[in-house]
Amino acid sequence: MKQDGQLDAVDRKILSALQDDAGISHQDLAERVGASSASCWRRIKALEAAGVLTRTVRLVDPAQVGRGVNVLCNIRMRSHAREARAAFEHFVDGRPEIVECFSMSGEWDYLIRVVVADVEDYNRFLMQTLLGHASVAGAASHFALSMTKYTTAIPL
Numbered sequence: 001m002k003q004d005g006q007l008d009a010v011d012r013k014i015l016s017a018l019q020d021d022a023g024i025s026h027q028d029l030a031e032r033v034g035a036s037s038a039s040c041w042r043r044i045k046a047l048e049a050a051g052v053l054t055r056t057v058r059l060v061d062p063a064q065v066g067r068g069v070n071v072l073c074n075i076r077m078r079s080h081a082r083e084a085r086a087a088f089e090h091f092v093d094g095r096p097e098i099v100e101c102f103s104m105s106g107e108w109d110y111l112i113r114v115v116v117a118d119v120e121d122y123n124r125f126l127m128q129t130l131l132g133h134a135s136v137a138g139a140a141s142h143f144a145l146s147m148t149k150y151t152t153a154i155p156l
Contacts, residue, residue: 001046010035015052019153022056059152067097067115070144072084073121073130074108078137088118088135097125108140119143 001011013033017024026044026130030037047053056118057083062068077084092101099111122141130139 001043001052005050007156010039011047011097014040015156016153017046018044018053022058040100042089046136062115065116068114069118069122070147071114071116072142072144073112073114073126074104074109074140074142075130075136076107076138077109077135079135080109088133091133091135095129116132 002008007015014029014035017029024032025082026037026040030040032152033040038079044053062070075088077088085117088110091109092098093116097114097116098112099115102111103109104111104144114122116125122143126139126141
C-alpha cells in the first residue's frame with residue numbers, strides 16, 4: 001500500500017485473491033499476484049493496519065444448516081429519536097437470524113435480511129419478536145424465491 005493510502009495494482013490483486021479464497025497460502029498468493037511471499041505478507045499486514053482488510057471468515061451455506069429461507073423486511077420506526085434508533089440497532093445486533101441491517105433513505109427506515117428455517121419460523125420471529133419491539137411501528141416482508149447472485153467480494 002502506498003504511503004498516501006492508495007492501492008496499487010499488486011494490492012488490488014491481493015485483495016481480489018483473498019476475497020476469492022481467504023485461506024490461500026502466502027506462497028500460492030505470491031504466485032497468483034506475481035510478488036514474493038514476504039512481500040505479500042508485508043502488504044497484507046499493511047492492508048490490515050490501514051483497515052482495508054478486516055476479519056477473516058468462512059461462509060456457511062444456509063440451506064445446509066437448515067436456514068434456507070431469506071426474507072427481506074422493511075421496517076418503519078415509531079420514532080426517529082436517537083434513543084429509539086439506538087434501541088432498535090441494539091436489538092438487531094442481538095438477533096442471530098438478522099444477518100444484515102441497513103438504515104435507509106426514503107419511505108422505510110431500515111431494511112433487514114433475515115435467514116430462517118421456514119415460513120412458520122419467520123412468522124414466529126415477525127409476530128412475537130420484531131413487531132413486539134417498542135421502536136417498530138410496522139414491517140413489510142418480501143420472501144426471496146431464489147438467490148440469483150450472492151457475493152461478498154467488493155469490486156476493485
